[in-house]
Amino acid sequence: MKLSTKGRYGLKAMFDLAIHDGEGPIPLNSIAERQRVSEHYLEQLVAELRKSGLVKSVRGAQGGYMLAHKPAEITVGDIIRVLEGPLGPSDCVLEDGPVLCDNADHCITKIVWEKIQVGISSVIDTITLQDMLEDYKKIEN
Amino acid sequence: MKLSTKGRYGLKAMFDLAIHDGEGPIPLNSIAERQRVSEHYLEQLVAELRKSGLVKSVRGAQGGYMLAHKPAEITVGDIIRVLEGPLGPSDCVLEDGPVLCDNADHCITKIVWEKIQVGISSVIDTITLQDMLEDYKKIEN
């Protein structure tokens, strides 16, 4: 019941981009260094974030990545869903087309999984990068 | 971000035991059959539940397993924690002794993981097997 490094590194990278929002393209190696993760590995994660439209890229020298939207418009849920796939503690409650078992109608554990899913979603869908930035400013001062 | 079959099968088995609570020892093969999971695999999960004190066992013929406490006294969280290990979306917020990174004090993503953890815990720690039994009775009628 843990997130993989994809989700964790991905959120770190996105938060890093949020901190530098408005400064033009941020090269990946600087993000990797600050967040202390493998640059090549991070590259794969950012590629997914780019394909899903959360970040934009600028190629060539002095290029890099930047947020595709304002920090207030990107939630933690957006990021995690891209990197970890459809959310849900069990296949039968996956957000993205549940795989129902044969007695789904009478399955009591399913009710539990649904409640867990709602609990997680209600957290990650209400935290934006902007919220994280504000927490960050508080701590810095 | 999914539970493994351990947690899922384990909760099913515990719910099955709750349904038959008070009927004496329930043999594992009957649980495996009703819940449609491998008996041998289930055995491993139930062994962990026994060691952690959630179920009792009676050996020998006519033996089996039974809940060690009343259904109202066992939460979903108790069961999942035994089978899935200490809860938390990231190592730095594991319930059972977090593994702190070097800038834990200034880590903003950590705040997010903590909120997710609280969200999950508040769900699974408030649902008991008794609650599930009541849902079950409603559906049956």
Add this chain to the structure above:
DNA sequence: AAGAATTCCTATCATTTTACTTGGGATTAG
């Protein structure tokens, strides 16, 4: 006492997932 039912224990194993690493190609600012 025999035999059947059942838990208990240890080991093995195939598959999948994770978390990278490697190596190179394409693009562009200076």
Add this chain to the structure above:
DNA sequence: CTAATCCCAAGTAAAATGATAGGAATTCTT
């Protein structure tokens, strides 16, 4: 031109998952 940077595709070692196999220990029933 060249250095910086993104882009892409494979490969890979380790861990986790989800079992399977076989048998020893215990206890009920007859």
